[in-house]
Amino acid sequence: MKIIFAGSSDFAIPALEEIASHREHKILLAVSQPAKPKGRRQVMEDTPLAQAAQMLGIPLFCPDNINDQHNIERLREEAADILITASYGAFLGRTLRNLFPYGAINLHPSLLPEYRGPSPVRAAILAGETLTGNSIFRLAAKMDAGPLLMQEKLEILPNEDYGALEQRLALLASEMLIQYLQQPQSYPAVAQDHSGATYSRLLNKEDLHLDFSLPAEQIQRRIRAYAPEPGAWVSFKGKMLKILQAEQGEKNSKAAPGQITSIVHNKGFCLSTADKELLILRVQAAGKKQMDAWSYHLGARLNTGERIE
Known part of the structure; x- marks a missing residue:
């Protein structure tokens, strides 16, 4: 043909x-x-x-x-x-x-x-x-x-x-x-x-900004939907950080939304959400290549109690 x-x-x-x-x-x-x-x-x-x-x-x-x-x-x-x-x-x-x-x-x-x-x-x-x-x-x-x-x-x-x-x-x-x-x-x-019929729409920049006051499952869906490009993002210490992979934790969140609750050895770091903790596994800092969240933690020197927005 x-x-x-x-x-x-x-x-x-x-x-x-x-x-x-x-x-x-x-x-x-x-x-x-x-x-x-x-x-x-x-x-x-x-x-x-x-x-x-x-x-x-x-x-x-x-x-x-x-x-x-x-x-x-x-x-x-x-x-x-x-x-x-x-x-x-x-x-x-x-x-x-x-x-x-x-x-x-x-x-x-x-x-x-x-x-x-x-x-x-x-x-x-x-x-x-x-x-x-x-x-x-x-x-x-x-x-x-x-x-x-x-x-x-x-x-x-x-x-x-x-x-x-x-x-x-x-x-x-x-x-x-x-x-x-x-x-x-x-x-x-x-x-x-x-x-x-149902409909999808084009993305805008606001869609990509993660809101940790939402439930962990909803946040994880947004991370999955925008990975690897263009990447859902957050702000940490005034700089953009893309979150490219995460999984829901088993613990319920007690800290303020977006707060780092723990560092998980060789994996990444946990953030508080509206319900469960979210384990961040892969990220991309501004101007940098993608990396696992544990390696990012080592370079950025993350501490529990710090907040990501």
């Missing part, structure tokens, strides 16, 4: 690579968002998907507005059979959706209609879900609301963070996609139950 593949984030890469490894399919063009300035020096950087496409030798197209008539004609000239999108990051208009014989489909890391929107994996972790999955569906005018073609469930492992879960979902999505492409006619479209 002749394919145009549109994506931007790391989630899309396994599917791109899997298709490229199958001789019966040919990726005519990879479409991604334009390069953006990144880091302190604001160096222009291609999206992860764009970088992967270039490594695979796939022609790359990064328009500012994919729905511009000139860009639609550019895609029409490829004479592709199908358009596949995965975390592309832009709305595709009706003309573009109807341009291909097998239509335009999307890979979405949730069991639609649950967690439509831009951050479904983080939203599932924040909600305390133990089960998630992927959906393949036909693109429609409304976001993530098109008819379903395939779904596969995936268990969320205990203490699994966003990075690990997204990678497992991406690998599952690549397997699902190849299965679908072998016999697309075997997967009739089924309308979503829109009454059961």
